[in-house]
Amino acid sequence: MKYKVDDSCVCCGACTAVCPTVFFMGDNGRVAAIADDVPEDVLEDAEDAMGGCPVGAIHTV
Ligand code: SF4
Structure with a gap:
């Protein structure tokens, strides 16, 4: 399972607080998801x- 953050993100930071393993603030000031498959132990947090x-x-890809 992989996730993607689209351009409608308003950078509220909620996802980075709920699941920081997957969602992070990028160098460009935009929130993004890790490119790799989400580790099993944080799948529920990512959902x-x-x-x-x-x-x-946030969408699954
Ligand atoms: S993707 Fe994350 S930071 Fe962007 S609007 Fe949704 S919860 Fe907020």
């Missing part, structure tokens, strides 16, 4: 982060 995104900017 919670996706569900909690206020603008629906």
Whole structure:
């Protein structure tokens, strides 16, 4: 399972707080997801982060 953050992200930081293993603030000031498959032990946190995104900017790929 991989995730992607689209351009509708408003950089609220919620996903980076809920699942910092997967979501992070990039050097460009935009929030992004790690390129690798999400580790099993944080899959639930990643799902919670996706569900909690206020603008629906997180998608599975
Ligand atoms: S929760 Fe959504 S809007 Fe907030 S930083 Fe993450 S992707 Fe962006």
